[in-house]
Amino acid sequence: MTYFNDVLLGVIEGITEFLPISSTGHLLLAEHWLGARSDTYNIVIQAGAILAVTLIYWRRIVELLTNWRDPDNRDYLAKLTVAFLITAVLGLIVKKLGFELPTTIQPIAWALVIGGFWMIAAERFAENQPDRSVILWRVAIAVGLAQIVAGVFPGTSRSAATIFAAMLLGTSNRGAATEFAFLVGIPTMYAASGYELLKQATSGGGAHAENWTSMGIAFAVSTVTAFIAVKWLLGFIQTHRFTAFAIYRILFGGLLLGLSAMGLLG
Template sequence: MNDLLAALLLGILEGLTEFLPVSSTGHLLIAERWLGARSDFFNIVIQAGAILAITLALRQKLWTLARDWRAPENFDYLLKVGGAFLVTALVGLPVRLAGWELPETVAPVAWALVIGGVWMLGAERLSERLPERDRVTWTVAVLVGLAQVVAGVFPGTSRSAAAIFIAMLAGLSRRPAATEFVFLVGIPTMFAASGYALLEQLGDGGMPADPWGETALAFVAAAVTGFAVVRWLLGYIKSHRFTAFAFYRIALGLALLLWLPSGE
């Protein structure tokens, strides 16, 4: 396949799967079998495209929080976004430095997809029994931060899935409110993770191995696709459950276990 087209498809795939609760890692793992593996720098850049997408998609909320940050409700919300990020950083950095992470190979990613799908079905059922609440508590903030660390340790878990459903179970039971909070926490989290990964690579003397044109195209594709996905998902979950994504995860995970060699 043409390298430019392959880069475009990988960027689109990153934008499609980064924010849906289906695991971008699992999908990129499959895609690289046919489209070819890319450098770490390329993967960092396309994730940056996804960060730009979510920032633009939530720009109205971000502007409101920034403009009226002194308002008690907004100040409290910002504190909890910051608190969730701080939990992720303080717990996640030692975990990263210790190397506590499963390999991004078929078997662990596939099992994470299946187990995560079952978890989503159960968590949504349990959350529906709770009173409808849209207020973020400190319990929600801390657990969202920890959920992001767990997702980092277990590739295929999906950061958004882990964090959204733990938020719902912890009391932020309205799907749109839980999803928006998790996405907002994801902005500094993804910025920090991408920046740290880039510094690591530069510190190791790693230089971009992919042509700049292909990398730039993939960045734009990830940003445009991610923007559309975030806007669509925030509207979709106002009247739909996450059930379809859960069954999709389970089917994809089982397909990976059955049809792809576990060592790859």
């Protein structure tokens, strides 16, 4: 793999990880053309995107942790914790059951298309609700469950699933729903990455054989790109709906299905 490919994969990961368009579909397509990557490589570049979001929200995280005696902060932290624990416990159960993610294009392409239409319908429903920024307990539970759904059905998009779960169940304000979804995603993705790295290390996954220069380049590019993408998204949703992302998902998913039907993608 050339360093240009590392830059390209870092850009794809950084843009797609937190935008509601599914990183899985884009990265599978990239792998088809650029070659498959190791599990360690996948984890490292994803960690770059997680780091970017952590940097964006670091003031909010510090405020929540240092002012936990404030009733509002304590309540918010409790809901974040519950959402994370739901994902963590169910995620471990799914792992123990031996669930394996699909590596073919078709199921992911269908998830992109169906998810796009679902996003349009969900946005219209949420738009008719009162503008509410509060995070209800049912929202916290739903976000935790939505992360599992996104993990089990690649192409769903973790960010799309969690944001719209929040919007449909009471947090109709896009900014508030997105913040909660992303804050839950930070410990969830760190934990998942740590779990996978530990599994690689204990099973002799061959981390010593990795090209750490390539991974370092992809990690750095992913971090910078994700930082820019998420900053842009947080500004965009202040005045725009998610419809543009839904349309993109439908078009991209349709393209993947077409390429698959022609035998150009496996």
